[in-house]
Amino acid sequence: MTEILAPGFEIARGVWRHLDTLDVTALPEFVPARGLRVDLACLTPKGEIWIVEVKSSLADFRADQKWEGYLPFCDRFYWAVPADFPSEVLPLETGLIIADRFDAAILREGPVTPLAAARRKALSLKIARTAMRRQLGWLEPDLGLARADG
Amino acid sequence: MTEILAPGFEIARGVWRHLDTLDVTALPEFVPARGLRVDLACLTPKGEIWIVEVKSSLADFRADQKWEGYLPFCDRFYWAVPADFPSEVLPLETGLIIADRFDAAILREGPVTPLAAARRKALSLKIARTAMRRQLGWLEPDLGLARADG
Numbered sequence: 001m002t003e004i005l006a007p008g009f010e011i012a013r014g015v016w017r018h019l020d021t022l023d024v025t026a027l028p029e030f031v032p033a034r035g036l037r038v039d040l041a042c043l044t045p046k047g048e049i050w051i052v053e054v055k056s057s058l059a060d061f062r063a064d065q066k067w068e069g070y071l072p073f074c075d076r077f078y079w080a081v082p083a084d085f086p087s088e089v090l091p092l093e094t095g096l097i098i099a100d101r102f103d104a105a106i107l108r109e110g111p112v113t114p115l116a117a118a119r120r121k122a123l124s125l126k127i128a129r130t131a132m133r134r135q136l137g138w139l140e141p142d143l144g145l146a147r148a149d150g
Numbered sequence: 151m152t153e154i155l156a157p158g159f160e161i162a163r164g165v166w167r168h169l170d171t172l173d174v175t176a177l178p179e180f181v182p183a184r185g186l187r188v189d190l191a192c193l194t195p196k197g198e199i200w201i202v203e204v205k206s207s208l209a210d211f212r213a214d215q216k217w218e219g220y221l222p223f224c225d226r227f228y229w230a231v232p233a234d235f236p237s238e239v240l241p242l243e244t245g246l247i248i249a250d251r252f253d254a255a256i257l258r259e260g261p262v263t264p265l266a267a268a269r270r271k272a273l274s275l276k277i278a279r280t281a282m283r284r285q286l287g288w289l290e291p292d293l294g295l296a297r298a299d300g
Contacts, residue, residue, distance in 0.1 A: 013290075016286060016290075017286075017290065020283070020286060025278070025279040025282035025283050025286075026282060026286070027282050027285070043275065043278055043279055043282065045279075047271070047275045121197070121271070124274060124275060124278060125193065125197045125274060125278075127278055127282070128175070128193055128274060128275075128277055128278030128281060129175040129193050129195075131278060131281035131282045131285060132175035132176060132177050132193065132277070132281045133170070133175050134285065135177070135281060135284065135285065136166060136167075136170055136175075136176070138288075140163075140166075140167065
C-alpha cells in the first residue's frame with residue numbers, strides 16, 4: 001500500500017505547494033459526485049475550479065478509467081506527473097504539471113471549459129464545506145468524519 | 151491571556167460541535183474584511199452564511215465595539231454565550247445560542263437579512279479559500295500562514 005500511494009502523495013504535495021505560490025488553494029481527495037474522487041480540487045482567486053489528477057507512472061495513468069468523468073466538474077483539468085513520465089501519452093486538451101515533492105511547474109495550461117454558473121456555485125460550496133468539516137474532524141476526532149466527504 | 155481566551159474557546163467549541171449536528175459547517179477566526187475578525191463563519195447546506203460571535207461574559211459583550219460591523223457580512227447573526235450570561239442585554243434582532251464546551255442549543259434563530267448574491271458569492275469563496283489554505287499551513291508549517299487570512 002505504502003509503495004503505491006507514496007509517489008502520488010509526494011507529487012500532490014509539490015503541486016499543492018506550487019499552487020499556493022500562485023494563490024490557488026487546493027483540497028485533497030475531494031468527492032465532486034458519488035463515485036468520483038479527485039486528487040486535488042482547487043479554487044483560484046476568481047473562483048475558477050481546477051481539478052488536478054496525479055499520475056505517478058504510465059501504468060497508473062493507463063489504469064485510470066474515470067478521469068474523463070471529472071471534466072464536467074471543473075473549469076480546467078490538469079495532470080500532475082513526475083519528470084520521467086512519458087507525457088506524450090496525455091491528451092493535448094488537458095493541462096500538464098511536472099512535480100516532485102518540493103515544487104512543481106505548469107508546462108501546459110488546462111484549456112478553460114467554463115462550468116455552468118449554478119454548478120460552479122454548488123461545487124464551490126461543497127469544496128468549502130468539506131474543507132471546513134475536515135478541520136473540525138482533526139480537532140475533534142471523536143466526532144468522526146462520517147460526513148466529511150458527503 | 152489564557153484566562154481571557156479559554157472561556158470563549160470552550161463556547162466556540164460547543165457551538166461548532168452543535169452546528170455540525172445541524173450540517174452547518176464553521177470556520178473559526180474568519181476575516182470578512184480588513185479590520186474585522188469573526189469568531190465563527192458558517193455555511194449552511196444551502197449556502198447561507200452565518201456569523202457567530204462568542205461572548206463569555208457581560209464585560210466581554212460590553213467591550214465589543216465592532217459587532218454591528220459584522221452584520222453586512224452574513225445572512226444571519228448569532229451570539230453564543232454561557233448559560234449564566236444575562237441574555238436580556240442582547241439585541242432581540244440577533245440570534246442567541248447557549249453553549250458550553252460540549253454542546254450548544256439555539257434559543258433564538260437569527261433573523262434572515264439576505265446578503266446580495268455577489269457579496270455572498272465573494273464571501274463564500276473567501277471562506278473556502280481560507281479553510282483550504284489553513285489545511286496546507288498545518289501540513290506544511292514551513293510555508294507559513296502569511297496569506298491564510300488574506
